[in-house]
Amino acid sequence: MTDAPNEAALKHLDTIARETGINARSVASTAKLLAEGATVPFISRYRKEQTGSLDEVQIATIRDRMLQLAELDSRRTAIVKSLEERSLLTPELKKKVEAATTMSALEDVFAPFRPKRQTRATKARDRGLEPLADWIFANQSSDPAEEAAKFVDAEKEVPTAEDALAGARDIIAERVADDAALRGLARKRYEEESTVVSKVMYGKEEDGEAAKFRDYFDWSEPFHSIPSHRLLAIRRGEKEGFLLMRVEVPLERITGLAMSDWVTGFGKCADQVKLAVEDGCKRLLMPSMETEMRLLGKKRADETAIKVFADNFRELLLASPLGEKRLLAIDPGFRTGCKTVVLDRSGKLLHHTVLYCTAGSQQQAYDAAVEVTGMMKKYDIEAIAIGNGTASRETEAFIRKIKITVPIVMVNESGASIYSASDVAREEFPNEDVTVRGAVSIGRRLMDPLAELVKIDAKAIGVGQYQHDVDQRALKASLDDTVVSCVNAVGVEINTASKQLLSYVSGLNASLAENIVAWRNENGAFTSRDQLKKVPRLGDKAFEQAAGFLRVRGGAHPLDSSAVHPERYALVEKMAADVGCKVEDLLTHEAARKKIDLQRYVSEEVGLPTLKDILAELAKPGRDPRKQFELFSFEEGVEKPSDLKPGMKLPGIVTNVTAFGAFVDVGVHQDGLVHVSQLADHFIRDASEVVKVGQKVNVTVMEVDLPRNRIALSMKSNPDLDGRRSAPGDRDNNRGGGGRPPQRQSGPTQQQGNDWFSQAIQHAKKK
Numbered sequence: 001m002t003d004a005p006n007e008a009a010l011k012h013l014d015t016i017a018r019e020t021g022i023n024a025r026s027v028a029s030t031a032k033l034l035a036e037g038a039t040v041p042f043i044s045r046y047r048k049e050q051t052g053s054l055d056e057v058q059i060a061t062i063r064d065r066m067l068q069l070a071e072l073d074s075r076r077t078a079i080v081k082s083l084e085e086r087s088l089l090t091p092e093l094k095k096k097v098e099a100a101t102t103m104s105a106l107e108d109v110f111a112p113f114r115p116k117r118q119t120r121a122t123k124a125r126d127r128g129l130e131p132l133a134d135w136i137f138a139n140q141s142s143d144p145a146e147e148a149a150k151f152v153d154a155e156k157e158v159p160t161a162e163d164a165l166a167g168a169r170d171i172i173a174e175r176v177a178d179d180a181a182l183r184g185l186a187r188k189r190y191e192e193e194s195t196v197v198s199k200v201m202y203g204k205e206e207d208g209e210a211a212k213f214r215d216y217f218d219w220s221e222p223f224h225s226i227p228s229h230r231l232l233a234i235r236r237g238e239k240e241g242f243l244l245m246r247v248e249v250p251l252e253r254i255t256g257l258a259m260s261d262w263v264t265g266f267g268k269c270a271d272q273v274k275l276a277v278e279d280g281c282k283r284l285l286m287p288s289m290e291t292e293m294r295l296l297g298k299k300r301a302d303e304t305a306i307k308v309f310a311d312n313f314r315e316l317l318l319a320s321p322l323g324e325k326r327l328l329a330i331d332p333g334f335r336t337g338c339k340t341v342v343l344d345r346s347g348k349l350l351h352h353t354v355l356y357c358t359a360g361s362q363q364q365a366y367d368a369a370v371e372v373t374g375m376m377k378k379y380d381i382e383a384i385a386i387g388n389g390t391a392s393r394e395t396e397a398f399i400r401k402i403k404i405t406v407p408i409v410m411v412n413e414s415g416a417s418i419y420s421a422s423d424v425a426r427e428e429f430p431n432e433d434v435t436v437r438g439a440v441s442i443g444r445r446l447m448d449p450l451a452e453l454v455k456i457d458a459k460a461i462g463v464g465q466y467q468h469d470v471d472q473r474a475l476k477a478s479l480d481d482t483v484v485s486c487v488n489a490v491g492v493e494i495n496t497a498s499k500q501l502l503s504y505v506s507g508l509n510a511s512l513a514e515n516i517v518a519w520r521n522e523n524g525a526f527t528s529r530d531q532l533k534k535v536p537r538l539g540d541k542a543f544e545q546a547a548g549f550l551r552v553r554g555g556a557h558p559l560d561s562s563a564v565h566p567e568r569y570a571l572v573e574k575m576a577a578d579v580g581c582k583v584e585d586l587l588t589h590e591a592a593r594k595k596i597d598l599q600r601y602v603s604e605e606v607g608l609p610t611l612k613d614i615l616a617e618l619a620k621p622g623r624d625p626r627k628q629f630e631l632f633s634f635e636e637g638v639e640k641p642s643d644l645k646p647g648m649k650l651p652g653i654v655t656n657v658t659a660f661g662a663f664v665d666v667g668v669h670q671d672g673l674v675h676v677s678q679l680a681d682h683f684i685r686d687a688s689e690v691v692k693v694g695q696k697v698n699v700t701v702m703e704v705d706l707p708r709n710r711i712a713l714s715m716k717s718n719p720d721l722d723g724r725r726s727a728p729g730d731r732d733n734n735r736g737g738g739g740r741p742p743q744r745q746s747g748p749t750q751q752q753g754n755d756w757f758s759q760a761i762q763h764a765k766k767k
Contacts, residue, residue, distance in 0.1 A: 140265025329443025507545025
C-alpha cells in the first residue's frame, strides 16, 4: 500500500469501515499512517487528530484486516493466473472471482476448476463418460439404458451399461460437490446446526493415559457453542490417539439443499441424478465441509485461547512494581539449599550465597539465620523477595522467625528457570551459574515485573489454556503486540533499560536497541532525548516513533522525562511564555497550568485530544500507569494441601484466568480452581469479567481431593459447601504450561523451636 491508495486499497478501506463500524475517514488515515511506517502505540498516542482518537485495539484491527484482505487479493491473483494459463478464464468467471469477498467464497468459485488429483470423476471423464453425464442431467424424465449402452467399450474399461451409468454418476456427484452456491448453503448449515461428537478410540477404554480424557469418551455438543477449552481438549485427545472426533450434520439436511436444484424430473434419469446427489453430498461435500468446520472451530478456539493468554500476560506485565529497593532475593529449595542474592536499587548483583534454612542440620539453619541477619545489616536491605516454588512457605516461615522488619514478598517465579538458562542471562551474568541467575530474576521481578518479564519467552510463563495446541505464529504475534503495548504505555528509562526492553519500544528493534546500549556504554548516560539521533542507524523516522516513549531522567530539557513528544516541546514552551513562566513551572505549579487556555493552541496539526494529553502529562510527568504496590501475605499455618479443610476462608492471588474459571494460589503449592459458576453471586459468562491475573482475592475452600491434587474454591459470599464438580476438561490439560511445583517435602526446621533463632539474631547483632 502507498500514500495514495489504489482502487483495490480504497475498496478495502470501505470494507473495513463497514465491518468495524469505524468512520471511513479514520480508517483511511490510520491505513496511511501504517503504510508510512508508524506503529500502533505511536498512532494511538500521538496522532489522535488524524484517527479520530482510535485506541490501540481499533488500530490493530485495521492493521490486521488490511493484511487479511491483502492475502485475499494475493490468492485472487494466483487463481486468475491459474485459470488464464489453462485457458479457462471467461468474462463471467472473472467477474465471480473478483466479486468474492471471503477466502471461502473465492475457493468455492475456483473449486470446479482447481487442478485435481485422480478422482473417480476424472477417471470417468478419461473413459469418455462426460457426454453421458450431460445427457442424463439434461433428460431427467427419460430412461438412460439405451443411451448408456452407447458408451460400453471394453478398451476404455466400460464393460457394461451399468458401469457407464456409475461413471456418469461420479461426474455429476463431483459437480454437485463443487457447486459454489450449494457449498455456501452447506457451510452455513454446518456452522449453525452441526454437532461436535467425540468417542473413545477403540481399545483405549482402559488405557491409563486416556483417563484424563474420560469425560469425552462419549460426548456431543453443538459446534456453534462449544467452548474453546473443550474443543481444544477433544482435539488434543484425538492427537494423542485416545479420542475420535467428528463434526456431524444429518445427511438429509445437506441433500435437501441440493435436490431441488439438481433433480428436475421424475424419470429414471432423475433417479440416477438423485443417487449422484446423495453420493456427492455424502462422499465429497460433507467431508469437505467437516474439514472446513474443524479448521474453523480450531481457529475460533485458538483466537479465544490466545486472547485469554494475552489478557493474562498483560496483567502480569503491568503488575505493580515495588520500585528501586535494595533487595535480598531468595530462590527456595530443600536439599540444594536456598539460592540467595543481594541486589542494589538498580538491580545490580552485589553478593550471592546459599542458605540451608529449610533442610539439613540445626547448625546449618543457625548459620543461615546469622548470615541473613548479617546481610540485612551490611547491605541495608529494604525488602525480601522469595520465589513461590518448592519450599517457599518454609523459607518464608524461616525468614519471619528472624523478626525481619522489612517487607517480605512472595514472587511468582514461573519462567525464571527458562531465563536463567537463556542466552540473555548468560550475556548478563557470564560468570554465574543458573541458580544465581534465577534468584536475580526473582528479585528483579519484584522491582519491575515488566522490565524482567520481557527477557523471557512469554509462552514459558504459562498463564493461558492449551497454549501449546494453538497456532504458534498467531500466539507469538498476539503476545508481541501485548508486550509492545505494555512497554510503551509505561515508558522506558533509556539509561537503565536492557536491550531486550528497548527492543519493544515503538520504532525500535533488536538491532537499534543493541546500538543504543552500545552508545550508552561507550559515551556514558544519555543527557537528552536529542542525543538519540547520534546512535548509529537510528534515523529520523525511528526517532519520531520512539522518542515519546523513552525517558531521560534529569535530562537537558524538562520534558525529557515525560511522555510529551519532542515535536511538541516548542508548543509547551509557547504555553509557558504565554502564562509568564518557565516550562519547569508548568510541571510543578498547578496554578500556572490552570492559566493555559487550550483553545488558543488548536491548529490543523494539533487538536484538543493532543492538547489535553499534554496538559495531563504536565500535571504528572512520566507517570507510571501501573497500580501502587500492595503487600500480600498468605494465611499462616496453611502451607500444604492437607492443611486445607472445606469451609476455610483464605486470602489468595489469581495466577491464571481461563474461559471456565480462575486458578488461585492460596500458599499450598497447588493452585485451586474457582469455577466460573463460583466467581460471584450473580451469573458470570466469562471469568475475565470479574478477575485478573495477579489480583488479590478472598476464597472459600469447597473441596480438597488430595489423591488427584485438586482444590475447589469459591468466591461467592455464601457458597454451598456441598460443592460442585468441574465441567469436563476444566482441570486437566488446561494450564498451558508452567503449572505449580510438586508438593514439597518436609524439612527438619519444621520441628524445631525458636530458641536458636533468638541466639542467632543476638549473635549477628553483636558482630
